[in-house]
Amino acid sequence: MFEITRSTYYAHRLRRRSPGVERIRLRSRVNELFTQNRSAAGSRSIVSMMQEDGEQIGRFKVRGLMRELGLISKQPGSHAYKKATVERPDIPNTLNREFDVPEPNKVWCGDITYIWAQGKWHYLAVVMDLCARRIVCWALSGNPDADLVTKALDMAYEQRGKPQGLLFHSDQGSQYGSRHFRQRLWRYRISQSMSRRGNCYDNSPMERVFRSLKTEWIPSVGYLSDIEARLGNRAKAAQVVGNFNNLIMMRVRETATAELLTKQLPKVDIASISPMSSATDSSDPHGRTAFTSSSMDRITTTSVPLLEPAHIVALPKGQAFALLEGGTLWKLRMPLPIHEADADMPTDLRTLAEQMRSQYSNDTPTWHGETDDHG
Known part of the structure; x- marks a missing residue:
């Protein structure tokens, strides 16, 4: 009927049932790249990454391999925005979509978005340098007020070494038009520019940042806590939250200092057993019972501090109390340094931190509130 031989037909069916080893390898590589990019990479991005690795x-x-694996990029579709031309009379659109800035610290953009964390909305204010499209600083708060955007501006201004001749561009949000924020711009000698009302294209670099943040980084169900929202990593957030319940108490000289530590400790109930006995004479002179007696144990509880200030003052050298996991008290014994020079012992805390940072590895990228890059 189709003018093909029987062997050709069965060979075609066999190829469809059992994919080759090379195709299985490619499918595995595509799935790996798709997972590493948080399900945000499409066929174009995956092709570029595979070709950079030398893959033909x-x-x-x-695209066919992604279809076989059921991989769908979570990039949002296009959206129709209305065209707006109304500028704010006192703050014009000075930038006018001139987003190609040749030098750093000449034009900054800012905007606010919302993030669901810990069962409520949190608000993120971001400051970006248009030269390299890099985030300079950000601030997170539970209130979308002028203090939030001012805090982000203060951090960026200090981080970049108090630059001069800046232009700050944003939308017509009430936070950026508030007296508090405009006074801070005046103090820093920063000029202000605002988009036209309801025109997102006038601040499109910031809109693009928030689109990538919400589609590629933030979980679809939000964050479990505001700490996780700040770090962008659930495992690190759990570690930080666990550290909040830990308290290390080393030896101090002053009793007042020791009281500051012991006041943070919970009180414990101490149970004590007191034996009690009693005897009563019989009121019947003709009865067989001359008296009655009884004995019992009375249990009483007393609330006492977990540690007294004197316990911390009297600690020997090299020992400490540690309250771990919110309620378990441990006594630590730390090795004391020897007087001879030790090549393996770090000279100071900075050197120790650098050694720990060089040995620490994590494949998951993390958001930082501040960056040292000036470009």
Whole structure:
């Protein structure tokens, strides 16, 4: 009927049932790259990454492999925005979509977005340098007020070494038009520019940042806590939250200092057993019972401090009390340094931190509130 031989037909069916080893390898690589990019990479991005690794493959083949694996990029679709031309009379649109800035610290952009964390909305204010499209600083708060955007501006201004001749561009949000924020711009000698009302294209670099943040980084169900929202990593957030319940108490000289530590400790109930006995004479002179007696144990509880200030003052050298996991008290014994020079012992805390940072590895990228890059 189709003018093909029987062997050709069965060979075609066999190829469809059992994919080759090479195709299985490519499918595994595509799935790995898709997972590493937080399910945000499409066929174009995966083709570019595979070709950079020396893989000879095209976009249509990658698209077919993604279809076989059921991988769908979570990039949002297009959206129709209305065109607006109304400027604010006192703050014009000075930038006028001139987003190509040749030098750093000449034009900054800012905007606010909302993030669901810990069962409520949190608000993120971001400051970006248009030269390299890099985030300078950000601030997170539970209130979308002028203090939030001012805090982000203060951090960026200090981080970049108090630059001069700046232009700050934002939308017509009430926070950026408030007296508090405009006074801070005046103090820093920063000029202000605002988008036209309801025109997101006038501040499109910031809109693009928030789109990538919400589609590629933030979980679809939000964050469990505001700390996780700040760090962008659930494992690190759990570690930080656990540290909040830990308290290390070393030897101090002053009793007042020791009281500051012991006041943070919970009180414990001490149970004590007191034996009690009693005897009563019989009121019947003709009865067989001359008296009655009884004995019992009375249990009483007393609330006492977990540690007294004197316990911390009297600690021997090299020992400390540690309250771990919110309620378990431990006594630590730390090795004392020897007088001879030790090549393996760090000279100071900075050197120790650098050694720990060089040995620490984590494949998950993390957001930082501040960056040292000036470009």
